[in-house]
Amino acid sequence: MTPEQFRDAGRQTIDWIARYLEQIERYPVLAQVAPGDVRRRLPAQPPERGESFEAILHDLDDVILPGVTHWQSPNFFAYFPGNASPPAMLGDLVSSGLGVQGMLWATSPACTELETHVLDWLVDMLGLPDRFKSSGQGGGVIQDTASSASLCALLAARERATAFRTNATGVDCVLTAYTSTQAHSSLEKAAGIAGIGRRNVRLIERAIEEDRRAGHTPCFVCATVGTTSSTAIDPIPAIADVCRRSGVWLHVDAAHAGSAALCPELRWIHTGVEHADSYCFNPHKWMLTNFDCDCFYVADRRALISTLSVTPEYLRNPASESGAVFDYRDWHVPLGRRFRALKLWFVIRHYGVEGLRAHIRRHVALAQEFASWVQADDRFELAAPAPLNLVCFRLVTGDEATQRLMDDLNGSGRLYLTHTRLAGRLVLRLAIGGTYTERRHVEAAWQLIRTRA
């Protein structure tokens, strides 16, 4: 494909996406297909000869779209949002176009330096502590997901707790990690990966001192700002106190909720974060940046780098050896990495800090309004406080009716929401965070919920 043909195919693709976004409300939000429906429409063998670009775009409409759940629909209220935006898409397109690989500073200095810079910006934008900035001992890096960020934090914690011995020789003591019952499942997964063992994650509150007396080595606490089930917020200052006294690594996972701190009036969610060893939030959830983009910060980058650095000859270079640069390959699991800072840079510049705040405020206000509607209707009850943009509610008549309501709503194709279980009871989760979600969509959702109830 010559550059001229690329111009033509590129315009067709841009037009296809624009049309998709214009018409997105026409599609059922939750894909209405059965397992195997999409594959059945695909040829068993790949084409021997190249096909026209038009044929490929045609199959997007014909084969792919019916099997897509429309995360960008303004009527998508499931899970947490994964809100993309036009500037993010185009920033990512430039990243694809440049096709650089930023494993080392030397393999594309701009890829590393823009990332460090934009992640420093975000420390100020969210009012995070200065210790996470690159100018001191800390620094930020883009990870794919909060799961990977938690894993890296846990690994650095494991090493610090064992004087960097386990990384070389393997785990030879019982290490323990702590989190609340409502923390994200990624921590249990990370403990399994790290060789600590899932059973050594204390999902209930349990004294670190008790484990120490039993001969175990407490190494890590993961506190959550905005749990997945209900955006509950752990008491960080009290947890930080315990961690400081016992020398245990404190990681704060604010994957979804962190973006709220763009607004000064919502920065209370981060109280105590100044004592954390590491912190992460996902612009790919609620800051208009398409997946994947998790911002992961550490207060002492040496602990992270010592844990993850391995340098074979073919990666050695003068810039790395000078110590004057960051080589981000040592800050996460993968070696290769794409230029993800571009999309974040495009988003921040296009919207400006004020524009991003307006977007958060709109969603929070809509969620508060929705919660007030739920409260005013006798058939429903709120199942948890709604401090931000997630409302947890249920039918007072119980789990079975609530489940039937959810299935009915999602089957209608007119909106999509998901569930959780709080204190043993089924709860519906309505998360408001779509780039294009307006008041009328939330009103229509409530109207539909009331009618179907």
Add this chain to the structure above:
Amino acid sequence: MTPEQFRDAGRQTIDWIARYLEQIERYPVLAQVAPGDVRRRLPAQPPERGESFEAILHDLDDVILPGVTHWQSPNFFAYFPGNASPPAMLGDLVSSGLGVQGMLWATSPACTELETHVLDWLVDMLGLPDRFKSSGQGGGVIQDTASSASLCALLAARERATAFRTNATGVDCVLTAYTSTQAHSSLEKAAGIAGIGRRNVRLIERAIEEDRRAGHTPCFVCATVGTTSSTAIDPIPAIADVCRRSGVWLHVDAAHAGSAALCPELRWIHTGVEHADSYCFNPHKWMLTNFDCDCFYVADRRALISTLSVTPEYLRNPASESGAVFDYRDWHVPLGRRFRALKLWFVIRHYGVEGLRAHIRRHVALAQEFASWVQADDRFELAAPAPLNLVCFRLVTGDEATQRLMDDLNGSGRLYLTHTRLAGRLVLRLAIGGTYTERRHVEAAWQLIRTRA
């Protein structure tokens, strides 16, 4: 940004990339900047108000490009290629536009089913064993990098060797893993992450039986098809024999070289792979698909899924519970995932299998020709066989002269190559794999190398 404004900004972005690709040979291949040069040009504070799209594109030229090392330049011969292509970029753009998150089959069925389908296609396209297909007990998944694929393979191996005990309770025995001295550094990193310990990776040939007699638990062998230093190929059939006898997991890392097997005459590189438990190759290296895209296959997907699956309430759904679908979140470290199969599908359909083969054959032929030029010049010698598209060579006058030559070549900005060390001696690596690299670029490179030598 409305869809109409997106059309306009999108066209500008497509034009910007087309122009970049047209003019790419004008830039120095290796960025000629010092640490901090890029950051110094960026404002200390993010903008309070949004800026015009034109201003952002302007800074791409002004601030970013001087700090970019041009991986897509036809004169880029460093590391291994990271060859992008227009259809891959546009496939990835569609993925950004759809903005779906494929953690579960249910969260966008097409995202999972297209991935399973295209990865099955690739089994046939590369002549890989049927056991890696989803129709049996195996299956393929896209990972970000071969590092992550190796880690997942090692984790599944660790679990299988300990009857799935360590995942729950932590590592409580000395586990050992094996690889050749020239294997990729990712394995050492993975062993550290997995709690096995880097020292328990045997970088030299060492009898598995000997470790077992010492009370250790051998769990994993990583064999390499096409090492990073010199595209050397491990004797897979002999290694597979040992693994089979001792019940040790065999992973084959063909990150770069695997794509060569698109051509039937090059499939000898995969001899013995039919006995592997897992295998990976990276279309983002040498199959025209922009980063990130590693194809990872397992022969027994249950071992992998048992290792990585954790299911909190908010992710439960009828499709998952029916067992009729794949939930790819259980096949890798991250939970969230983007629709990466689209770019692979676009690439395969646009080029067709024949088109992809032609591209591999062109690079291999050019490398063979370059190697013959090196052999014919008394001042140079080949430092290793060049079975594919990488030529390792050096000046006969020794390391110092070779180093000077490399610095001089890379400083010229006219090409970029990197080095390694083989048998203790410095070696230059010239890897031919650019989407736009033609004979004239390789000729010019050789001309420049001879002149500067």
